[in-house]
Each structure stands twice: as structure tokens, then as C-alpha cells.
Amino acid sequence: MRLSTIQKDRALGAIIASAAGDALGAPYEFQAPLPTDADVVLRPGGPWELGEWTDDTAMAVPILRALAEGRRLDEEATLDALVAEWAGWRRGAKDVGVQIGRVLGTIRSLTAADARRAARILHEQTGRSAGNGTLMRTAPVALAFLDEQPGTEDRLAAAARAISDLTHFDPEAGDACVLWSLAIRHAILTGELDLRGQLARIPADRRDVWAGRIDDAERRMPWDFPKNGWVVQALQAAWSAIVHADTLEQRLVLAVRCGNDTDTVAAIAGALAGAVHGVTALPFRWRRHLHGWAGEGRVGTHLDLQQWAVLAMGRGRADAKGWPSAARFPVGVDQTLLRHPLDEGVWLGDLAALDHLPAGVDAVVSLCRVGTEQVRVPASEHHLVWIVDQDGANADVDGVLTDAADAVATFREEGCTVLVHCFEARSRTSAVAAAYAVRHLGAAPSGALEAVSGALPNYGPERFLVDAVRRLTPAGGAR
Incomplete structure (x- = not known):
């Protein structure tokens, strides 16, 4: 089955x-x-x-x-x-x-x-x-x-x-x-x-x-x-x-x-x-x-x-791409790695960015599959988010976005510099970057989405993720 x-x-x-x-x-x-x-x-x-x-x-x-x-x-x-x-x-x-x-x-x-x-x-x-x-x-x-x-x-x-x-x-x-x-x-x-x-x-x-x-x-x-x-x-x-x-x-x-x-x-x-x-x-x-x-x-x-x-x-077997036990997953030809437009302590990137982390990055929020040796921070500083870039494939997309955004905020409150990444820095990275801005940086949903779209060259969140960002409300401890 x-x-x-x-x-x-x-x-x-x-x-x-x-x-x-x-x-x-x-x-x-x-x-x-x-x-x-x-x-x-x-x-x-x-x-x-x-x-x-x-x-x-x-x-x-x-x-x-x-x-x-x-x-x-x-x-x-x-x-x-x-x-x-x-x-x-x-x-x-x-x-x-x-x-x-x-x-x-x-x-x-x-x-x-x-x-x-x-x-x-x-x-x-x-x-x-x-x-x-x-x-x-x-x-x-x-x-x-x-x-x-x-x-x-x-x-x-x-x-x-x-x-x-x-x-x-x-x-x-x-x-x-x-x-x-x-x-x-x-x-x-x-x-x-x-x-x-x-x-x-x-x-x-x-x-x-x-x-x-x-x-x-x-x-x-x-x-x-x-x-x-x-x-x-x-x-x-x-x-x-x-x-x-x-x-x-x-x-x-x-x-x-x-x-x-x-x-x-x-x-x-x-x-x-x-x-x-x-x-x-x-x-x-x-x-x-x-x-x-x-x-x-x-x-x-x-x-x-x-x-x-x-x-x-999987009855002991990884899938055709080696998930979840492969040491590494192939990265794209182009690399995206840049600062969040509203918080310089947050970097936005793709899977390739893990191989080129800026000095000081000590926490990672992964929005895609990663190899067991691809993320070089302790497990307690790595949030591997179970989010699927397909409408209807997530049990609670609002809850997942909220949790991912709150994880970024938690790391920042602890003094960490954070990388948020998915495979190509297009859909999921865009959505979580905007969700973080809404919940913790005082941005309105439209403003958050606009700021992220102006920063990410591959910006292109799926419509269901955009809709979820627009439903978000600021966290009680927004700064």
C-alpha cells in the first residue's frame, strides 16, 4: 500500500x-x-x-x-x-x-x-x-x-x-x-x-x-x-x-x-x-x-x-532518491543565498546553500529533504519541517507554517543566525520567510509577501501557501 x-x-x-x-x-x-x-x-x-x-x-x-x-x-x-x-x-x-x-x-x-x-x-x-x-x-x-x-x-x-x-x-x-x-x-x-x-x-x-x-x-x-x-x-x-x-x-x-x-x-x-x-x-x-x-x-x-x-x-528500504538515509541529496546548479529583507539575522536559501553557509549561521530550518550529513548544526538547532509543496498534501498547512515561523523566532531569540531553505528557494522558503515576518516582525501579510518577493530571485510560493500566509496573525511576542 x-x-x-x-x-x-x-x-x-x-x-x-x-x-x-x-x-x-x-x-x-x-x-x-x-x-x-x-x-x-x-x-x-x-x-x-x-x-x-x-x-x-x-x-x-x-x-x-x-x-x-x-x-x-x-x-x-x-x-x-x-x-x-x-x-x-x-x-x-x-x-x-x-x-x-x-x-x-x-x-x-x-x-x-x-x-x-x-x-x-x-x-x-x-x-x-x-x-x-x-x-x-x-x-x-x-x-x-x-x-x-x-x-x-x-x-x-x-x-x-x-x-x-x-x-x-x-x-x-x-x-x-x-x-x-x-x-x-x-x-x-x-x-x-x-x-x-x-x-x-x-x-x-x-x-x-x-x-x-x-x-x-x-x-x-x-x-x-x-x-x-x-x-x-x-x-x-x-x-x-x-x-x-x-x-x-x-x-x-x-x-x-x-x-x-x-x-x-x-x-x-x-x-x-x-x-x-x-x-x-x-x-x-x-x-x-x-x-x-x-x-x-x-x-x-x-x-x-x-x-x-x-x-x-518502507519496510527497511529507502525510496528511489535515497530518502531518508542518504548522506546527501543532489543540489541544483544555481545557488540562492541572501539575507531576509526584514531581518539580517535570517538567511534565505536553497539546498545548495547548506554547502556555503555564511560565518555565524548556527541554526537551520529545512523545508525539504536533506541528507544525514548535509546539515552541520546540532540536532537541537535543526528543525526539519514536514511540509509538502502541494495543495491538499498537508494535514494542517496553517499549523506547519506557524510552527516553522515560530522556530525561526525561537532561534533568533536565543541569539542564533538562521538559515531557512527549501530545495530551490522558490515556494516553501518564500512562504516561511513571509510567515516569520507576519508573526514576529510586525509585517502585514501583503507587505511580508511583497518584501520577500523583492528579495528572492526564484520567488514563487504556491497559491495555497500564499493563502495560508494571509490567514496568519502576529504572535503574542511579536517584536
Whole structure:
């Protein structure tokens, strides 16, 4: 199945919004619920750095990377590899859930079979093993099953349960992963939230119980489920946050307000809410600092998550032009590079401009595909905007333009000199340069467009982008 650009946007959202929820909730973990007038902000806290993801995303990364490498989740060898990666991560991790730590700490052969055995023994010893540690990592599973061939949903349900079973013997943990993974797939493909519609793929004798739990979550607020270390209440708190808010940002904040296992509930909520809203609905201020354990002794960033997610959707294969894993993309013959007509601290250019950055440029806003080695600034100073230069191909063109313009303003407020570029400095660069002038430089839309048109030799924004610029309003902090 060929995914639309909007569906790809939503698939990226499932991954990156989950990591953002994780990092957003990390400094609030194991605290009382937050009152509605208390700010929820991305910040460091406890052992976690600013934007650092925790065990929730760390355990999802090997699943995502396996898909990015073209491996199948219904093969035992892939499950063996997941167990081995998790065991290696556990040895140096800042934090590991009690149940997962006990399971991974007792296996000897680092195989899926040994992990399932350890999970069963722990359940028999304690009588309980339905922690939330499987639901927190299930977001990538859906990306392997986005086709519409007969039986795809059944194969997704089986894969979600099999990965859950590696560390959690209790079938309720598997049920939760099946429901959430299927709902993520449905959201990516349709843009709709539908948790109840997935009940048919859990055992018949447990469907009514889960239906009642979903009903309960919709009647109550996230903080009404204080035992959210239990997979059932973690799902209920996440679903409550989703149904009681409207935007992706609001849903993640409401999830963090639940208290106790805040990072996990927000990661769970982010996976499904991100699959509805898409990555373009995730504010740059949350996305830019994302980082954490990525396997193989390295730290990953939001750009890595995006690359792996795109490869996962392609079943491990880059497209004909090498996206997203090519080191470089070819540039045009001519080069455009000039200052923004209303702010000398902003440069406007094309893809070739990346090879000729003026001295002092220390932040980049990319509006087209770039190679992994083509942008030479840190990931936190690089905003790779998911915007398509085609009418109807963007989930929320107004929101994307606003976020890109605000990213430029954020960099400028931090003292950075910024390059804004697309492939040929024609349409997208023109639109974002004008959007920045409207929102942050006090220009009227017509004046902003006129100023940019007089500066850019290839000026030619698509009509839908011009219309979006004309709809913009100044930001509250316009200067």
C-alpha cells in the first residue's frame, strides 16, 4: 500500500509524539497529580536531562530499528534480537521498571524463549505481571502493518501480543497492547480515534470487561486512575487524556497531570494522539531537544526517530532518491543565498546553500529533504519541517507554517543566525520567510509577501501557501 503524505505524517507522529510525551512527563514522575493551573513544561528533572526520553522510548527504539532494518516482527529471530538489545540496555540504563528489570535480569541465553520463561516464572511467583512496561513501547509495532491486505489486523494483533509476552506473562498486558496498536494503525490510516472498534481482536471472554474500562476512562479524568503502573489504569489514564482534550499538545499535558507514572502515561497517550494529529502538530519547542538511548552505544535524537520511522514504513528500504538515509541529496546548479529583507539575522536559501553557509549561521530550518550529513548544526538547532509543496498534501498547512515561523523566532531569540531553505528557494522558503515576518516582525501579510518577493530571485510560493500566509496573525511576542 502506498501511504499518502498525510498518513506518513501521522505515522511519524505516533513515534515522535510518544517520545515527546515520555520526555515531557519524566521530571513529574512519582509526584502527586498536578493542579490544572500548574504549568507543564519540557524541563530537566531527576536523572533526566532536558528532552531526554526514559525507558519507555528506550524499549521502543529496538522495535523501531528492527523495522527500519527490514526485519519482521513475526519471526523468532527478531524477537531474540529485541531481548538481547533490551538486556544490554538494562545494564547501563538510568531507570528500569521493576518487573522488566527482574525478567531481563534472570534470563541467561538472551533469547525470546528464555525471556518468556522468565516472565512466566515471575508471574507464578508473584501472581501479577500486568505492569505498563509493554504498553509504553508498543507504538512502533503498528508501522509494520499499514497495508490493507486480508488478515493484516490479525497479524498486527499477534505481533503486539508476542512482543508484550516477552516480559509480561499476564494476558491483560497483551490485551492492552493489541487494543492500542490496532487503534494506532487505524488512526494513521484514517485520522480517526477508535479504541472500541479494536475489541473484536481480544478474546471474547474479556471484551465486555475492556469495554467497561473504556467507558470508565471516558467518564473520569486521568488523575482518577492513580494505579497507573498497572497496564489497565495506564491505558485508562491515557485514553482519558485523549478524549478530554482536543489538540496534541493539550492531550500530552493532560496525560502528564495524572501524577505517579507520568512519563509512561504520556508516552502511551502520545503514541495514539500523535497517530491522529501527526508529527506536524508537535511543537518545535518539544521536538528539538528529544534525545536518549538509541542502542549500539549512541545517543539518538528526534531526527533519528524520524529516519527510523520512515524506513520502517518502507519496510527497511529507502525510496528511489535515497530518502531518508542518504548522506546527501543532489543540489541544483544555481545557488540562492541572501539575507531576509526584514531581518539580517535570517538567511534565505536553497539546498545548495547548506554547502556555503555564511560565518555565524548556527541554526537551520529545512523545508525539504536533506541528507544525514548535509546539515552541520546540532540536532537541537535543526528543525526539519514536514511540509509538502502541494495543495491538499498537508494535514494542517496553517499549523506547519506557524510552527516553522515560530522556530525561526525561537532561534533568533536565543541569539542564533538562521538559515531557512527549501530545495530551490522558490515556494516553501518564500512562504516561511513571509510567515516569520507576519508573526514576529510586525509585517502585514501583503507587505511580508511583497518584501520577500523583492528579495528572492526564484520567488514563487504556491497559491495555497500564499493563502495560508494571509490567514496568519502576529504572535503574542511579536517584536
